[in-house]
Amino acid sequence: MKFTVSWRELLLSAAFFVLLFVWYSWPLAAQFTTAFAGVAGNDANQYVWNAYNFHRAVAEGSSPFHTDLLLYPQGSSLVMHTYTPVIGLLNVVLNQEILAVNVALLLSFVLSGVGAYRLCRRWVANPVLCALAGLVFAFSPYKLAHLPEHYHLLLTAPVPFYIYAFLEAFGFENGRLWPRVRRWSQVLLCVGLGLVALLSDYYTLFGLIYFSAGYALYYALRLGQVNWRQWRPWAVLAAVLVVSHVASRLLNKARVFDNDGFWWGGDVAGYLLPPLNSRWLSTAATEALHRNGRVFNTPGSVENVMFLGYALLLLTLWWLVRGRRHSALNDQRADQPGGALPWLTLLFVMLTLPELRVFGKHLLRLPTGLLHYVPFINNIRCPTRFVSMVALLLPIVLFAALDPWLRTRLQPAARTAASLGLLLLVALEFQPQAPPLIHAADVPRVYQVVAQLPGDVLFPVPFGLLDGFHKKGQPDPSDLFYQTRHHKKVPGAYISRLPQSTFDAFDRDPVMHHLLTLQDHPNTVLAAPSAAAVATFLRVYHPAAFVVAPAFRHTPVHQYLRQTMLPLGYRETAIGNYVLLQR
Incomplete structure (x- = not known):
């Protein structure tokens, strides 16, 4: 069953996410036009410059994708620069670069939450759980850890709207790779949202590409029909893992260029350790592990953060043991194409871990690691950044099972109270320390x-x-x-x-x-x-x-x-x- 969402719900969810943004980023909201999140000497400064340069170029009638403000006198192309043109376009209207970056971040956090809420409501009736799904995606510890440094990674608003449009646009059949078009208007919406992602962040764009390709492969390979109670699927899986591991090792020995993708790859510890900026969960012990060079190649870096909270981790264990039988995603009818979401969640977890590493111990190179040997694609060299897609898909998978499980055990009032308690628990788990600010007066x-x-x-x-x-x-x-x-x-x-x-x-x-x-x-x-x-x-x-x-x-x-x-x-x-x- 697909649930509908009213405009009233969406507006209420937007108001909720605005309040969350103010809470998590405070005191930024009190200095919205005169300060931005960041530290002197770090990457945050470039996003203010991006907005400034884009507006300047448009006002002068020159290309915003070339500048002579840097590398004078020859200047430089900005095509491959981390340029965030969507913020530049906003600054064309606002003509105040600090305000532009802050408004862009506010809109992206809020729309990311609203989009995830709407996508979750496709399968989940409980609006509180859907709001929690929006919270996890929009305000994941990964994103809040990157807030003072990498604004382009925070521009995730197109993602849930694209996925919703993708599911509306295409129909898939088992054994066939290419889908049939169900609604051309939604196809055009996918193209438009893909363009917005391109102008926001290439990691976000590749997340959409991998989602689309992975979704098609799910049906082409008939993964939903595999009987995992037989030995043959496990034998095939073992063979794939062995072949991919050996192939990756041979490519490495042959010095095939991987653009340091494995070096930047994640460690399972990144899913277990709260980030250094966690308000309540970061301790001296977890901070010592974060800064341990034997665990992480980049000790103390935000690139190691993949934490999604201990509450979701426990729910994931529950889902693996008992929850799958209750899931609303089990319906494989054409109008209920959610059966692919658990597979896609696993795919993105594997993308964050091109080599299965556990607290610095190298165990197995996964099939997704082979992407780092593909020219051009291996420019996506920080695989941990795909945890943002995990933060969108995992809550939907979990709540599609938790919602019907709660309905069979609790009365409506108790169900709402339990859902609100879970939302508050995760909100506190995610709460960061106050972000550092750079002020115009600095x-x-x-x-x-x-x-x-x-x-x-x-x-x-x-x-x-x-x-x-x-x-x-x-x-x-x-x-x-x-x-x-x-x-x-x-x-x-x-x-x-x-x-x-x-x-x-x-x-x-x-x-x-x-x-x-x-x-x-x-x-x-x-x-x-x-x-x-x-x-x-x-x-x-x-x-x-x-x-x-x-x-x-x-x-x-x-x-x-x-x-x-x-x-x-x-x-x-x-x-x-x-x-x-x-x-």
Whole structure:
């Protein structure tokens, strides 16, 4: 039976998720236009810059997917950058980048919850359990752990609406891979939501692709008709696991490029340990395990977080032992295509664990790990991020069994009370510590002065390049936020996917090479670039100013700038703890 949802229900659920957002992100709601979640020097700064650059490009009539604000003078493409164009489009309307990122996050959290509520109601009559499904998907500890760093991973709103539309759009038959179209309007909606996912985050987009392909394979391989009480299916499963493990090991020995997908892969411990920012569950013992290099390749990183709470873990054990017989997903009729959801939940768990690792012990390379050897697809190299799909599908699988089980045992009032108690328990399990905030007032005063200077180019010290794979110099992500205030172009970049030639170009300019070397290795003895090299540098970059950060004052790179630029007409001023050299 498919349950319908009223607009009143959806509006009430939206109000509930707004309150949750305010609670979990507080005090952000009190500073919505002047602060954003993040820490100085981390990735959060780039999303404010993304919104700023997108609006600036549109206002100037230029392509928002190319910028000369970074890597001046040649600029850079932003096609492969973690760019979140949906936030940029919102900023075209709002014209206030901090407000734009906060509104985008609010909308995504709320719509993610509403969409999961609506999808869950397809099989579950109990609205409280559906609200809990929305809470788990929209506010999973994985997402709340990434809130101060990776906004693109939080833009999950299209996912549950896409899945609902997908189920409405297509009909599948056992033994056939290609479905029949039931409703073309829903097909078009799937395409539109896929486009929104593309403009939000490529992990979200690939989650939808894997869901669609996995759903089709479920019917093509007749997985719903397998009799697991016989020995043959288990023999086939064992053979698949052995072959995939051996094949993966052979590819690894042959040095086939996996883009570090296995290195970034998850550990079962990530499902069991609460994140470091957990308000009530994080302890000295769990924090020590998080930071243990023998358990995780990246100790203390948010990329290890796959925790979904102990209440859901216990419900999962109950479902495996007794709950499956009660599930509303057992109905395999064409209008009830939910039988694939447990299989898809398992698929996404396997995607997070390309190699089955338990507290640092390597046990088995899973078939999903072979995807990391496929060119282009292996750019999806942080597999733990697919836990967001687990957070959507697992509660639906569990509650489709729990709801009828409760109906046969409890009266309506007791059933509602039990459901509310479970919702409150999970809400407390998920509660994070207050997120750190970056405030507009945190921008050093020197950049207010720089904004008033004539000229287009600023050289901050330190500076450099970082694209997620390679690093040259010392790029500071905070410079991206500062640029939204001083509006000057800069020579460095903190940006995704740069060609090696861009890194090499930094060393070809004698002055740039000299600055980077003194910045990174201050004790190096170098011959100063010639006067002709300095003249060429000034002609190419024509810097209006140099800003030396406090940690670099009176270091060799600062002394070189002073010795070289002051005789050429620059003057030096101390502004707070910073040094400004300006024309």
